[in-house]
Each structure stands twice: as structure tokens, then as C-alpha cells.
Amino acid sequence: MTSIGISTLRRLANIINEAIDDIERVYAAADTPLSSLDAPFNPADPAEALLQNPIVEGATLNIMAAASQLSATVASPAASALNAAQAYHISACLRAASEMNVVEVLREAGPAGLHAREIAAPSKTDPLLLARILRLLAIHNIFREVTPNVFTNNRISSVLDKGKPSKVLFENRNERLTGTSGFAALVEFSADHNMKGVAMLADIMLHPKEGELGFNRAYRTTGSLWDWLHRPENVYQMQRFDIGSCSHTFRGFNWSELPTGGVLVDVGGGIGHISLAIAQKNPGLRVVVQDLEDTIKDSKIVSRSLYKPPVNKTGNLNIQYWKENLPSHVESGMVDFQVHDFYTPQPVPNAAVFMLRYIMHDWSDELVVKILRHLRDAAQPTTKLVVVDKIVVSAARVPDSKKEAIPGAARPSAPAPLLPNWGVGKAEVYYYDLTASTRLCTH
Incomplete structure (x- = not known):
């Protein structure tokens, strides 16, 4: 007799297989191969445009949610909890790689990649530490380690490319983000100021002070984030915030x-x-x-x-x-x-x-x-x-009768046994929500 646990695994695997079938059909009809994870991101590639296809978007959500839930189901719960507790290393390493302009150095090196010594040379940083940083990112599919200590860009790392020669980036740090798409600026700001504010969540909950938020505790200031950003000494941080804000786009209104x-x-x-x-x-x-x-x-x-x-x-x-x-x-x-x-x-x-x-x-x-x-x-x-703005949806299933009580509240739900809000597939919304909570303005 098949246990409920094994049955759930099969259902999750079936969701993934069906989603892959859907993606294959769309790409086959367009006679276009799916973009490779190992190759740099190319926004002009027709395969990238197909990611906006509603069928592909839906299938991608199901794969992300099911793969995460499948891993959580079979992995050691202690290992999962400890990995989650140390996920801040990913944010810190991603910011470090972007600040050291690693993506641009590797772009100029080509697909063969560079040894950590050569990657670290322009920024005059420790090559052994940089290798460890890039290796942690590589095991999370950001960058690729070609041979020991030799790294190259992949599809994920290359979206951080500022589109400038690395020499220009190192020569004038204050203008390294000027004229870029804003995505690297957004990542750096998120992994810097946002992370530091969120790190104070437990502190402000256990030892609250009137009107104090995570941002205030982290930066030892009584003013708001906006007050802090507009200080003369924080010009670079303000620039990075403004440029990063330009990377957001939206759809939904005619x-x-x-x-x-x-x-x-x-x-x-x-x-x-x-x-x-x-x-x-x-x-x-x-x-x-x-x-x-x-x-x-x-x-x-x-x-x-x-x-x-x-x-x-x-x-x-x-x-x-x-x-x-x-x-x-x-x-x-x-x-x-x-x-x-x-x-x-x-x-x-x-x-x-x-x-x-x-x-x-x-x-x-x-x-x-x-x-x-x-x-x-x-x-x-x-x-x-x-x-x-972002809409935060509960991770619990809500009866249709309750959804209908509020006009417009009814939203699509993921197929069981997935979390109804697609879980990790929609994680960006929940990250954003917690970030806002550390700088929420009340006056």
C-alpha cells in the first residue's frame, strides 16, 4: 500500500513533468531551444521572450513551487533549517561579487573564465576569499566553476552586468552604476541596506522602542530611511537607491x-x-x-x-x-x-x-x-x-466562499499538493513585504 508521503512525492513529480511538457510544446512550436543556464543571459535571444508566454509563466511557477516542496519533503529538516538560517551568506556574497565588478571582468575574459587570482586583481582583493565567495554562489547556480578556482558567468550571474568596461567601473566608483539598467544597483541595495535592516527584526520585537524599526536599529538613527538617504554623506547610497528603483516594471493597465x-x-x-x-x-x-x-x-x-x-x-x-x-x-x-x-x-x-x-x-x-x-x-x-504594489497572499487555502465576500479578492490557486500561493515561486513578494516592514513610516 502506497503511503500518503510517497503519494505526495509522485504528485509533485507529476506537476513538474506536466510543466516541462508544457514548456517543451511552446518552445517546439517556436522552433527555439530553451536558454542554457551555463550561457550568459542574452535579452535579444527569442527564447527569453517566450518566458513571457502565459503557458510558460504558469509552468515555471509550478516547477519552482513543486521543486522546492519536493526538496523540503525529502531533505533532513535540521539541514533545511540550518541552511535557511545561513542564507544570508548568499546575499552577502552576491553583493560582494557585484561591488567587485566580477561579472564584467568575467564577461571580458570570455567563456573559458578566469582564475580567482586574475578576477581579484583589479579590485586588489583577497583571491582566496573571492574564490570561496564565487564557489558558494556557484553551488546556488550563480556563476559557474569551470575548473578548480576558475570561474565564468552563467545565465543568472550575467544579469548583474552593468554593461560597461571593467576598467571604467574601477576608475570611477561613484559613477559605476550611472547609465545602467538599474538591476545591479537594486541587488546591491537589497543585499546591503535591506539585509541589515531585516537582520534587526528579532531585536526590535524582543526589545522594542517607540517608533523604532529595523532600519533605525541597524543604522542607529531616529529618522526614516528617506531622511538618512538624503544626508550629504550618503550621496552614493541615494544614487544607488534611485538607479535601482528604475529597474522595476509593471503590467496590467491599458x-x-x-x-x-x-x-x-x-x-x-x-x-x-x-x-x-x-x-x-x-x-x-x-x-x-x-x-x-x-x-x-x-x-x-x-x-x-x-x-x-x-x-x-x-x-x-x-x-x-x-x-x-x-x-x-x-x-x-x-x-x-x-x-x-x-x-x-x-x-x-x-x-x-x-x-x-x-x-x-x-x-x-x-x-x-x-x-x-x-x-x-x-x-x-x-x-x-x-x-x-505587491499583494501578500496567505500560504493557507481559503474557501471560495470567503474569497467571494470581498470583490476582487478571488485569485488563482496552485494545484494541490502545492502551497496555494505557489510558495517559493512567489517568494519575491514576501521578501519585499518583510523589507517594507523594516522601514514602514508611521509619521
Whole structure:
């Protein structure tokens, strides 16, 4: 008689096999091979575009969730718990590799790779330590160890490529992230400041102080993350945060349905990189980018190093960025930059849409209500509200009757015996949630 445990293993294995069948069918129909893990990432490869195919996306989620659950089922629970307790090493090593520009050095070396001595030479770091760092990443499928102590890039490591010659990166550290996709900046910031704040979770829970969050405990400051980032001595950290924020994209709203001449208000939009991307595809939209004064107006510190060509000390970073990427909107007056605190009344009364991108998660419920009420007061009957953020779903199965009680709450569930929220397949959402909890603003 087959035990329940063995039956579960078979069901998980079947989910993986069925998902592989689905992926094979899509790639076979396109006459395109699946990208190799051992080869560097190539965004122009047609195989990469197929990852956005809904069938492939669904199959990938099932494989990630089932593979993780399968491993957890058969592995020693003590080993699993200890590995989880030491997972911080992965974050620390990934940041170290990016800070030492390892990916770019290896890109220039080619597929044969380089010995750790040669990889460490440009940064003048310890080659033995660097080898151990890269080996830990390699066993987690980030980088590849070709022969002992000889490493090369693979598909995962190469997404950290800043796209510049390594010599340029080492010559001017302050501008190493300037003009990049922002992904390396996002990884570095996450593995640096975010990790340090989250490391304080138990401390602030066991020994709480009024208004103190993980970020405050880690950096010994009473101000918010935003206050800390805007200190003159933290210019580089602020640049890295801003550039990393530019790597996020989103889908789900049909911007083409908005009327020509309609106003998109990017509330708390920074330099407006997302609204710029929207305007590039929908040139009839007028855009108003709103943020605090030091982001909108006072670009003296960051404008000279964030984007090229450099602007003078009185230049406006936002306008410069838009001139480089969508000059027609600047020349025609279709984009405006407003200094605005979203705790005060919204000054744009005729918006077609208010967009709040990754704003809500950083503020308490009371403050979110205050932000939204100001938008509602300024809204027209036809004004849309677009909130771009993460939705944290329970790992427990919820009866359909309870889902139907809240309009829009019903969401797809993973097939049993997978966790209904796809578990590790959706882990990024839960990492993001915990990161926000260490810097949640209440005042």
C-alpha cells in the first residue's frame, strides 16, 4: 500500500513533468531551444521572450513551487533549517561579487573564465576569499566553476552586468552604476541596506522602542530611511537607491484607453522613469511627476553623477532625464514636475489617472488613508486610480466562499499538493513585504 508521503512525492513529480511538457510544446512550436543556464543571459535571444508566454509563466511557477516542496519533503529538516538560517551568506556574497565588478571582468575574459587570482586583481582583493565567495554562489547556480578556482558567468550571474568596461567601473566608483539598467544597483541595495535592516527584526520585537524599526536599529538613527538617504554623506547610497528603483516594471493597465491629452499624475514618482516609459508608448498623454523638493528641484548633488551628459549645479535632474529619453514631451510642455507632499491636498484637479507606484507599502494604514483621501478629493468622476504594489497572499487555502465576500479578492490557486500561493515561486513578494516592514513610516 502506497503511503500518503510517497503519494505526495509522485504528485509533485507529476506537476513538474506536466510543466516541462508544457514548456517543451511552446518552445517546439517556436522552433527555439530553451536558454542554457551555463550561457550568459542574452535579452535579444527569442527564447527569453517566450518566458513571457502565459503557458510558460504558469509552468515555471509550478516547477519552482513543486521543486522546492519536493526538496523540503525529502531533505533532513535540521539541514533545511540550518541552511535557511545561513542564507544570508548568499546575499552577502552576491553583493560582494557585484561591488567587485566580477561579472564584467568575467564577461571580458570570455567563456573559458578566469582564475580567482586574475578576477581579484583589479579590485586588489583577497583571491582566496573571492574564490570561496564565487564557489558558494556557484553551488546556488550563480556563476559557474569551470575548473578548480576558475570561474565564468552563467545565465543568472550575467544579469548583474552593468554593461560597461571593467576598467571604467574601477576608475570611477561613484559613477559605476550611472547609465545602467538599474538591476545591479537594486541587488546591491537589497543585499546591503535591506539585509541589515531585516537582520534587526528579532531585536526590535524582543526589545522594542517607540517608533523604532529595523532600519533605525541597524543604522542607529531616529529618522526614516528617506531622511538618512538624503544626508550629504550618503550621496552614493541615494544614487544607488534611485538607479535601482528604475529597474522595476509593471503590467496590467491599458494606458491606451486614456483620452488624448489626458493627464497622468505620477504621485511620488521620483524622476518619473515609469511614467516616461508609459508616455513613450502613449505620446498623447500629459504627465505630471510629483515628489518632494529635494527630488524634483534640488538636483545639485545627484545630477552630476546619475545621468549623462552631466548638468550644471542648478540643472534639474528630472528634466535632463526626460530630455535624453523623451525630448518631444519636454519641448511640447507635455511633462511637468511638481514639488508636492502627498499628505497635503492634491493640486491637480483634472487628472485622467493618479498612479501610486510602490508607495503604499512604506506607510502605515492611517497615512495611506490620508494619501488616498487627498487624491479622492481632487478626482473627477472619470479619474482612475492605479496602485502598483505587491499583494501578500496567505500560504493557507481559503474557501471560495470567503474569497467571494470581498470583490476582487478571488485569485488563482496552485494545484494541490502545492502551497496555494505557489510558495517559493512567489517568494519575491514576501521578501519585499518583510523589507517594507523594516522601514514602514508611521509619521
